[in-house]
Amino acid sequence: MARKTRASFTFLPFKKEKERIEExxxxxxxxxxxxxxxxxxxxxxxxxxxxxxxxTERIK
Incomplete structure (x- = not known):
């Protein structure tokens, strides 16, 4: 799986950005x-x- 670059991460919509951080x-x-x-x-x-x-800190 290819890594996300800085540019692609900074322009993610709110929900997608949150999901990416959790991932x-x-x-x-x-x-x-x-x-x-x-x-x-x-x-x-x-x-x-x-x-x-x-x-939350406890991500499963």
Whole structure:
């Protein structure tokens, strides 16, 4: 599966962006540094988006 690039991630609609973040967090076992790197955003931005989208820490 090809990775998403920074440009394609930043222009995702709200629901798709939230789903992509949850998907990557599952892939990385909630390792936020690794997830941010895969998404092509900073760790601080990822934390902001987690808060904005009310993503829970326990992703199954």
């Amino acid at each position: 990557v967090l599952k892939e990385t076992y909630c390792n936020k540094s690794a997830a941010a790197k895969l998404l092509g955003i900073s760790r601080v931005s990822l934390y902001s988006k987690i808060k904005q989208y009310k993503i």
